[in-house]
Amino acid sequence: MSATATRDFEEFLEAHLGQELLRFTTAGSVDDGKSTLIGRLLHDTKSVYEDQLAAVKKSRVNRAANGHVDLSLLTDGLKAEREQGITIDVAYRYFSTSRRKFIIADTPGHEQYTRNMATGASTADVAIVLIDAKAYLREGRLLPQSRRHTYIASLLGIPHVVAAVNKMDLVDYAESTFSSIRAEFVAFASQLGLKSVTVIPVSALEGDNVVTPSAKMAWYDGPTLLEFLETVPLATADTRGPLRFPVQLVLRPDANFRGFAGQVARGVLHQGDRVMALPSRRETTVRRIVTWDGDLSEASYPQSITVELDDEIDLSRGEMLIPAGSETQSSGLPEITRHFRSMVVWMHEEPLVVGRTYLAKHTTRSVRATVKAIRYRVDVSSLDHVQADHLAMNEIAEVELETNLPLFFDAYAESRTTGSLILIDGLTNATVGAAMIVGAVDTEGGQGSQAALVVVARRAELAERLRDALEARGQRAVLIDDSLITNDSLTSVVRALNLAGVTAITARELSTEALADIVRSTQAFAEGEVVVGDGFEDDEILRLSGVRI
Amino acid sequence: MTQTVALDSDTAISPARLNHLQALEAESIAILREAVAEFARPVMLYSIGKDSSVMLRLAQKAFYPGKIPFPLLHIDTSYKFPEMIAFRDAYTKEIGAELIVHRNEPAIAAGANPYTLGTQNCCGLLKTRSLLDGLAEGGFDAAFGGARRDEEKSRAKERVYSFRDSAGQWDPKNQRPELWSLYNSRLKKGESIRVFPLSNWTELDIWLYLYAEKIPIVPLYFATERPVIVRGSQLTLFFDGMKLLPGEEVRMEKVRMRSLGCHPCTGAMRSEADTLPKIIEELLTFRRSERENRAIDHDEEGSMEVKKREGYF
Numbered sequence: 119m120s121a122t123a124t125r126d127f128e129e130f131l132e133a134h135l136g137q138e139l140l141r142f143t144t145a146g147s148v149d150d151g152k153s154t155l156i157g158r159l160l161h162d163t164k165s166v167y168e169d170q171l172a173a174v175k176k177s178r179v180n181r182a183a184n185g186h187v188d189l190s191l192l193t194d195g196l197k198a199e200r201e202q203g204i205t206i207d208v209a210y211r212y213f214s215t216s217r218r219k220f221i222i223a224d225t226p227g228h229e230q231y232t233r234n235m236a237t238g239a240s241t242a243d244v245a246i247v248l249i250d251a252k253a254y255l256r257e258g259r260l261l262p263q264s265r266r267h268t269y270i271a272s273l274l275g276i277p278h279v280v281a282a283v284n285k286m287d288l289v290d291y292a293e294s295t296f297s298s299i300r301a302e303f304v305a306f307a308s309q310l311g312l313k314s315v316t317v318i319p320v321s322a323l324e325g326d327n328v329v330t331p332s333a334k335m336a337w338y339d340g341p342t343l344l345e346f347l348e349t350v351p352l353a354t355a356d357t358r359g360p361l362r363f364p365v366q367l368v369l370r371p372d373a374n375f376r377g378f379a380g381q382v383a384r385g386v387l388h389q390g391d392r393v394m395a396l397p398s399r400r401e402t403t404v405r406r407i408v409t410w411d412g413d414l415s416e417a418s419y420p421q422s423i424t425v426e427l428d429d430e431i432d433l434s435r436g437e438m439l440i441p442a443g444s445e446t447q448s449s450g451l452p453e454i455t456r457h458f459r460s461m462v463v464w465m466h467e468e469p470l471v472v473g474r475t476y477l478a479k480h481t482t483r484s485v486r487a488t489v490k491a492i493r494y495r496v497d498v499s500s501l502d503h504v505q506a507d508h509l510a511m512n513e514i515a516e517v518e519l520e521t522n523l524p525l526f527f528d529a530y531a532e533s534r535t536t537g538s539l540i541l542i543d544g545l546t547n548a549t550v551g552a553a554m555i556v557g558a559v560d561t562e563g564g565q566g567s568q569a570a571l572v573v574v575a576r577r578a579e580l581a582e583r584l585r586d587a588l589e590a591r592g593q594r595a596v597l598i599d600d601s602l603i604t605n606d607s608l609t610s611v612v613r614a615l616n617l618a619g620v621t622a623i624t625a626r627e628l629s630t631e632a633l634a635d636i637v638r639s640t641q642a643f644a645e646g647e648v649v650v651g652d653g654f655e656d657d658e659i660l661r662l663s664g665v666r667i
Numbered sequence: 668m669t670q671t672v673a674l675d676s677d678t679a680i681s682p683a684r685l686n687h688l689q690a691l692e693a694e695s696i697a698i699l700r701e702a703v704a705e706f707a708r709p710v711m712l713y714s715i716g717k718d719s720s721v722m723l724r725l726a727q728k729a730f731y732p733g734k735i736p737f738p739l740l741h742i743d744t745s746y747k748f749p750e751m752i753a754f755r756d757a758y759t760k761e762i763g764a765e766l767i768v769h770r771n772e773p774a775i776a777a778g779a780n781p782y783t784l785g786t787q788n789c790c791g792l793l794k795t796r797s798l799l800d801g802l803a804e805g806g807f808d809a810a811f812g813g814a815r816r817d818e819e820k821s822r823a824k825e826r827v828y829s830f831r832d833s834a835g836q837w838d839p840k841n842q843r844p845e846l847w848s849l850y851n852s853r854l855k856k857g858e859s860i861r862v863f864p865l866s867n868w869t870e871l872d873i874w875l876y877l878y879a880e881k882i883p884i885v886p887l888y889f890a891t892e893r894p895v896i897v898r899g900s901q902l903t904l905f906f907d908g909m910k911l912l913p914g915e916e917v918r919m920e921k922v923r924m925r926s927l928g929c930h931p932c933t934g935a936m937r938s939e940a941d942t943l944p945k946i947i948e949e950l951l952t953f954r955r956s957e958r959e960n961r962a963i964d965h966d967e968e969g970s971m972e973v974k975k976r977e978g979y980f
Contacts, residue, residue, distance in 0.1 A: 127944055128944060131944060134871075138687060139686075207840075208824065212867075214869075224823075233844050236846065240847045241846075366697070367704045369730060370733075381693060381848075410731040420690065420693050420694070422697050435704055479849050535847065538846070539849065540846060540849045540851065549843040549845070552844070
């Protein structure tokens, strides 16, 4: 290689290092030609290796007609789906052009696999919904699955949706067919509140308007599908909102360093910023933003960093840093509540039922979540709201959830990271649901928070009644054992119970000093308060402890 | 006709958006940290190859200024290139990582080799069995692996957290859905999870990152004059003590390895690429997939899927 060629190549390398990453997902039904479209994108961008193409050419299976190479075989990975000719699980593909790097989440559009589409859509910047032009002509309207795919794209908050009107070769490349589809699609998309939609006429089989402009559709003057993907502006809302830094891990390599490792979930963090820790609401200053590559002056979504703070405040995994001085939602506070509404996509054969408790993972916080109510189920073909008392696999509903500990969240529409959670079956450990938070549920009488510790000195009978009343309300509570738990370890026991969402009750007599100690330390960690029963009537203590009478 | 209908103006571009390597790095570091936070006893599978080198650097970054908080596990088949073992020992010592080497000694003593057993059975004994034993012996509930989804079709469907039953097996039809970056780490006794922090990296990304970060790799990746023999359709590196088959002769060629496996089953390729930029340039002009030089992947259609079901990485 000559010296000049090397220098050119190094410039090329620098350019490659600076590329942006775009993630997109594809949704289409079995016969829409989705795998062929992806195969075409990979093939025409020269992202397919010779040996892979050779393997496809000699494959025993070929579903493409007229001597075409079956490009769908490039992506249909698992044996079962090669035999059935359908994609049964989310597959990820990678390619790049001189302008961008792409990650494709290739998701099946078969009716029973809504969960896979939701999975692929959850991280996508762009969704490509395939529409079969031939089927449209036959039915005279958009097929229900096209509507369903578009609805799921909107539900999962994908910033840009592209309708790729495929099989234009089978409708004589007719502009009138394309125009009707376009009009119906745009009308439907605006009804769903989608922010940006694009409609492109293509033929995946023949390659029209996928990578190269079509000579057969001179009436179309928009971008090819690839041009669109290379130039669509990437959403930035996540770097602009108020700071959300959920702590993943506390790093303590030696006695001199205590760092909070995590990924910025939203907004920007600067060295020197005043920040507030949740749930303690203690404020401090960011001393350093530490990385292996040196300290940073600022870090934003979605960087992984380690934060060192000025003060030794109480902060651990599952807790969060937000801007200091946040007092209301408009001044940067997330919602802090145990009771909220969310859209749930159900993903398991065993249905969701009202009253059941699941495990939930939200940012780095793991809690228990009980289904309080199903507000309505969405009929994904008509988008009608219908009544439901359970939710079967692939069904979608607005559900009220109540967690044992408060979550610090933003609505999903504000932040896909701090507005999402997964539901896990505590018995089988299967991931059973995906939830997108709509907002807090207003509870009558304010917060409805539970006490961390209730002290009812020398009133053992009341302690037991209190426990039973809390349990009857679905709130877990235990009586502290006087012989096993000493006063010295009382605080740590209360803390452990509090983390597990359990109210501690004690009937022991505590000195004023011991009580003050416990109240002070509990304030730092507890979600609820310490209720001291001295001088109150029984009912009043029950009410203070969170029991509605 | 205008094609894009902006129904909301809030879709503008930001100059602050990370480039693709920064975005991949941030995601991988978050995965490594999440697994360390949630699993009782994680381990990192260290294969000495380029992907392992990247994964190891990401682990250093994830826990900086602390050390890597888990051991590295190398499954040694006894057929690894001597340069690999030398690199492994020197590099892990240099960065202060804890290294565990596991070998299926009974099978090695019994003379397991790909020529008489076939590659499937040989891999089964020296890699898969050995890996499952190594994981069980250490009581590891999570194992980081450097596999990438772009390597092979069945890997394209792999999760970042890949659940394995108590026999270490993978069921492609019963994978946990994986949404956003919320990973389900729940396990019952004996079950485990393979964690793949490099899931979204491509081969090109790996090379670009090695170049940008100046990460050391085994010298076998760089082209130089080496003694080789032609065995089957494959160019095989020759080294002292290797038995020649009838008709084979040793000759010198300028070659390099594109991926590092066991010497009987990993072919060399003729190449002039003796620097990282040259390797990257070669990669961009040379359109054959990296696993093509591995005998194990094309025994039969779908062979990688079969191996993965049994517990192979």
